[in-house]
Amino acid sequence: MSVSDCSFPRGFLPALQSGQSSDSRSRPASSLDSGLRHPFAQYLRGFWWFIDAAIPITLAILTLEVLPLLGVSAPTPGMVLVAAVGYSSFCAGWQAGLIATAIGVLYELLVFSGLHHDAWQDGIRVATFSASALTATVLVGIRKRRTEAVVHSLARSRAAESLAAETAHLQGILHQLPLGVLVSDAPSGEIVFANEKASSILGPDVKRIQSIGYPCIYHASHGGSYSPHEWPWRRCVELRRAIEEEFLYSRADGRLVIIRARACPIADRDGRPIAAVLSFSDVAENRRAANRSESTLS
Numbered sequence: 274m275s276v277s278d279c280s281f282p283r284g285f286l287p288a289l290q291s292g293q294s295s296d297s298r299s300r301p302a303s304s305l306d307s308g309l310r311h312p313f314a315q316y317l318r319g320f321w322w323f324i325d326a327a328i329p330i331t332l333a334i335l336t337l338e339v340l341p342l343l344g345v346s347a348p349t350p351g352m353v354l355v356a357a358v359g360y361s362s363f364c365a366g367w368q369a370g371l372i373a374t375a376i377g378v379l380y381e382l383l384v385f386s387g388l389h390h391d392a393w394q395d396g397i398r399v400a401t402f403s404a405s406a407l408t409a410t411v412l413v414g415i416r417k418r419r420t421e422a423v424v425h426s427l428a429r430s431r432a433a434e435s436l437a438a439e440t441a442h443l444q445g446i447l448h449q450l451p452l453g454v455l456v457s458d459a460p461s462g463e464i465v466f467a468n469e470k471a472s473s474i475l476g477p478d479v480k481r482i483q484s485i486g487y488p489c490i491y492h493a494s495h496g497g498s499y500s501p502h503e504w505p506w507r508r509c510v511e512l513r514r515a516i517e518e519e520f521l522y523s524r525a526d527g528r529l530v531i532i533r534a535r536a537c538p539i540a541d542r543d544g545r546p547i548a549a550v551l552s553f554s555d556v557a558e559n560r561r562a563a564n565r566s567e568s569t570l571s
Contacts, residue, residue: 333357351405362414367411444466448469453475455471456549457551462506490521513538531555532555533556534551534552536549
């Protein structure tokens with residue numbers, strides 16, 4: 274597999290879409306702010322989750338109490354309560370179903386204690402309701418988990434397809450640029466993508482630019498070879514800023530190329546560098562193109 278067929282580093286596309294760099298990232302929230310917000314947010318989520326669990330069974334109980342006062346025959350209490358428990362389980366999870374079951378059992382005990390029914394029959398009825406409600410909670414909870422798993426799997430598949438399409442689209446754009454483009458992984462510094470112009474300038478094996486045993490990048494000022502820590506795509510990540518410079522590159526065919534390059538770090542939303550982009554051009558080729566343009570104009 275050639276370098277141009279490889280994928281970008283993880284998080285590269287979202288970082289480009291967000292338009293953030295290590296120089297322009299927003300100031301992260303302080304630990305004090307996070308510490309003040311985090312517990313409150315947890316309590317608030319827990320409160321609303323409890324409300325979601327209690328509302329259906331509460332509405333069912335109110336319905337059973339209000340309908341007789343209006344002269345309307347109320348449906349079987351057990352069926353209404355079990356339906357409310359199932360609804361809570363489906364909407365808020367099986368834990369919510371357990372809370373609704375507990376509320377329903379307390380309601381049943383309160384009703385029976387006020388009617389002075391036979392204790393044995395009341396106990397059987399409460400036990401029957403409890404078993405029915407727990408069964409509904411378990412079954413609906415299992416169904417909800419399976420439904421969520423299917424939806425999550427479909428969402429991941431669609432996200433993967435979308436990411437692959439966006440990656441292919443971006444690679445197609447980069448291959449058409451008149452500049453050479455190299456993308457490297459920030460932690461390792463490894464070149465993971467090269468467009469066609471980069472291969473045209475550097476030669477078919479673009480990874481020669483990372484050669485350590487046989488260096489092929491040289492300083493334009495004094496001719497000394499670059500050390501790995503001096504590579505522009507590594508330095509821009511370490512310094513977290515763009516770097517512009519010229520250097521000499523020795524191709525595999527022996528030709529020496531003067532390259533003008535600009536290396537930029539790509540950061541994620543937290544400001545951590547995840548990649549570096551090196552755009553460059555052949556100085557001699559640029560001069561020849563400029564001379565041809567002048568000749569055409571004259």
